[in-house]
Amino acid sequence: xxxxSPIPPxxxxxxxxxxxxGALIREYRAYGPVDSDGVxxxxxxxxxxxxxxxxxxxxxxxxxxxLPSKETLLKFDLTESGPGVxxxxxxxxQPQVIIGLKPCDINGMALMDSVMAAGVRDVNYLKRRAAxxxxxxxxxxxxxxxxxxxxxxxxxxxxxxxxxxxxxxxxLVRIGTEAGAKILKKYAWGRKAVKAEIVKLEEHYELKxxxxxxxxxxxxxxxxxxxxxxxxxxxxxxIGSICTGCGACNxxxxxxxxxxxSDELSSDLKSAERLRVWDGCTLDDFTLVAGGHNFRKSRAxxxxxxxxxxxxxGSERFDSLFCVGCGRCSRTCLVDINITEVTNAIIKxxxxxxx
Amino acid sequence: xxxxSTSIESPYLPVPVTIESVESISATERLFRLSNGLAxxxxxxxxxxxxxxxxxxxxxxxxxxxxPGYGEAPISVCAPYEPGFGIELCIxxxxxxxxxxxxxxxxxxxxxxxPYGTGFDTEGFxxxxxxxxxxxxxxxxxxxxxxxxxxxxxxxxxxxxLYGAKSPEEVLFTExxxxxxxxxxxxxxxxxxxxxxxxxxxxxVTDLMGPLKPTPGSTRAVVIGPPVMYRFVVAKLKRMxxxxxxxxxxxxxxxxxxVGKCGHCQINSSYVCQDGPVYGLGDLKGMGEAFK
Numbered sequence: 114x115x116x117x118s119p120i121p122p123x124x125x126x127x128x129x130x131x132x133x134x135g136a137l138i139r140e141y142r143a144y145g146p147v148d149s150d151g152v153x154x155x156x157x158x159x160x161x162x163x164x165x166x167x168x169x170x171x172x173x174x175x176x177x178x179x180l181p182s183k184e185t186l187l188k189f190d191l192t193e194s195g196p197g198v199x200x201x202x203x204x205x206x207q208p209q210v211i212i213g214l215k216p217c218d219i220n221g222m223a224l225m226d227s228v229m230a231a232g233v234r235d236v237n238y239l240k241r242r243a244a245x246x247x248x249x250x251x252x253x254x255x256x257x258x259x260x261x262x263x264x265x266x267x268x269x270x271x272x273x274x275x276x277x278x279x280x281x282x283x284x285l286v287r288i289g290t291e292a293g294a295k296i297l298k299k300y301a302w303g304r305k306a307v308k309a310e311i312v313k314l315e316e317h318y319e320l321k322x323x324x325x326x327x328x329x330x331x332x333x334x335x336x337x338x339x340x341x342x343x344x345x346x347x348x349x350x351x352i353g354s355i356c357t358g359c360g361a362c363n364x365x366x367x368x369x370x371x372x373x374x375s376d377e378l379s380s381d382l383k384s385a386e387r388l389r390v391w392d393g394c395t396l397d398d399f400t401l402v403a404g405g406h407n408f409r410k411s412r413a414x415x416x417x418x419x420x421x422x423x424x425x426x427g428s429e430r431f432d433s434l435f436c437v438g439c440g441r442c443s444r445t446c447l448v449d450i451n452i453t454e455v456t457n458a459i460i461k462x463x464x465x466x467x468x
Numbered sequence: 469x470x471x472x473s474t475s476i477e478s479p480y481l482p483v484p485v486t487i488e489s490v491e492s493i494s495a496t497e498r499l500f501r502l503s504n505g506l507a508x509x510x511x512x513x514x515x516x517x518x519x520x521x522x523x524x525x526x527x528x529x530x531x532x533x534x535x536p537g538y539g540e541a542p543i544s545v546c547a548p549y550e551p552g553f554g555i556e557l558c559i560x561x562x563x564x565x566x567x568x569x570x571x572x573x574x575x576x577x578x579x580x581x582x583p584y585g586t587g588f589d590t591e592g593f594x595x596x597x598x599x600x601x602x603x604x605x606x607x608x609x610x611x612x613x614x615x616x617x618x619x620x621x622x623x624x625x626x627x628x629x630l631y632g633a634k635s636p637e638e639v640l641f642t643e644x645x646x647x648x649x650x651x652x653x654x655x656x657x658x659x660x661x662x663x664x665x666x667x668x669x670x671x672x673v674t675d676l677m678g679p680l681k682p683t684p685g686s687t688r689a690v691v692i693g694p695p696v697m698y699r700f701v702v703a704k705l706k707r708m709x710x711x712x713x714x715x716x717x718x719x720x721x722x723x724x725x726x727v728g729k730c731g732h733c734q735i736n737s738s739y740v741c742q743d744g745p746v747y748g749l750g751d752l753k754g755m756g757e758a759f760k
Binding site for chain 1: 729
């Protein structure tokens with residue numbers, strides 16, 4: 114346990130946890146899961162009483178706080194023309210804290226970090242990430258969660274603090290970073306956890322692993338090969354025929370990061386902004402070029418691409434799967450395309466064809 | 469980190485370049501010759517190679533070309549890098565941004581980021597015969613390679629260009645092709661549909677491939693054209709005995725960032741803006757989407 118930090122887990126009473134969270138909400142711009150008219154959603158927090166750690170994964174991931182759905186990259190002052198145009202890059206990062214990220218989302222965020230830092234660094238994302246404190250919270254799966262099939266049911270790093278709600282009295286807090294230790298020391302240091310309490314963590318993981326109803330019928334390391342062998346599968350046609358191409362699966366995904374870039378002129382034409390907005394590979398114009406050619410013409414091809422991006426393509430470039438098993442796409446799909454069912458159908462087909 | 473706290477190193481920040489000349493080369497294409505170096509700017513722009521330094525690029529690479537308020541698009545270089553000379557870009561009128569670019573003239577400014585992507589390895593072509601096969605606007609990026617090769621004509625074997633366009637009106641660089649011919653590039657042009665006065669051949673670019681007798685191993689075939697062209701041309705080249713290492717291509721895709729983030733240009737697991745646009749045929753193994 115706790116290899117990522119030299120500081121062993123701390124025990125906090127419920128009251129100490131409350132004062133820690135209250136302080137974070139007071140000191141930072143803070144976001145966390147709340148019950149939003151019956152839907153679990155990340156929301157700006159004003160009090161720790163709003164927080165709900167017992168809900169299914171939030172409807173949207175926490176991507177918005179690091180890669181906003183609409184963001185200004187450049188500002189153009191068009192008062193003068195030609196080379197007189199003044200271009201100012203916009204890189205905004207304010208200290209913020211995200212409370213209540215589950216292991217799936219913490220692992221998803223680590224993948225976003227590696228994408229944005231690879232090659233040319235996306236400073237807009239990275240500066241915001243560096244200014245963000247992550248307080249994770251342990252959870253139990255709902256009927257759609259399948260993180261245990263992908264090895265993302267635990268978070269070993271990628272957080273500053275990680276809270277385990279114990280069955281009785283208080284909580285255990287794991288410390289992931291120096292910043293996390295500083296915060297804990299400042300607001301609620303509690304006491305060193307005793308062995309009997311640390312044992313409870315493993316007991317929780319056992320309980321958690323037994324609680325999954327949705328599972329993939331292949332090991333994570335088998336998935337890239339399975340997807341690579343699925344190009345001609347009739348499954349793509351079958352889900353393509355019911356998909357409406359709405360892009361909701363992209364929209365809710367914690368590891369989807371594709372974006373469009375376009376300019377917006379002000380109404381007086383004296384200024385303009387270069388904006389990036391979320392885009393999605395399941396939308397029909399995603400690969401459309403000037404002249405009218407579309408490189409992925411059918412919804413079947415677009416869904417095949419999306420599934421490959423989650424279970425195959427990332428394994429080459431980033432040595433990782435890009436699905437963390439949060440189940441958001443399944444929960445949100447209008448026509449009930451379910452990521453575990455589809456993937457299991459592909460797994461079955463490929464395994465049978467291999468004999 | 470940058471030493472000056474005022475400069476933010478955004479990868480999306482373009483630099484201004486002055487247009488030296490604009491030549492209308494068809495109803496929809498204009499050839500832009502840019503000044504060497506950067507326009508003096510009031511923006512805090514920084515470029516590798518120092519102030520006023522022009523970017524260095526290879527044939528086949530591209531720039532993100534833009535105008536404030538209109539956006540950006542990937543445009544391949546149309547001529548090879550030469551010290552002291554500016555970038556040449558052939559821009560087709562296709563939408564809002566290219567419409568605005570087409571309204572620009574000498575002395576006006578456009579904005580660039582780049583160069584991006586892989587280019588052609590002209591050194592690796594030395595001593596070999598080369599077959600250039602271009603379709604449509606594919607002749608523009610091909611020209612950057614052609615001119616680079618012709619500059620050192622003696623270092624290469626037999627050179628042949630097969631160029632297909634939709635109609636005689638859409639054949640680009642007509643006068644130049646004569647110069648290329650004189651410089652030692654055997655050039656044949658074919659159009660899908662002829663018109664009055666067209667004395668050349670009518671048909672598809674693959675119709676020009678019949679007489680080719682390439683020697684596998686000592687021939688390179690370079691293919692740039694519209695998506696539909698690749699499958700047929702590549703199949704024919706393979707039937708002539710050329711192997712994967714003998715064939716190179718440049719692929720077009722939608723691009724929004726140029727730096728491997730936005731996801732639009734992805735073909736299977738490959739990012740065209742990073743791993744392409746120039747690929748060896750062998751690089752496309754497992755990329756079933758390449759010729760879609």
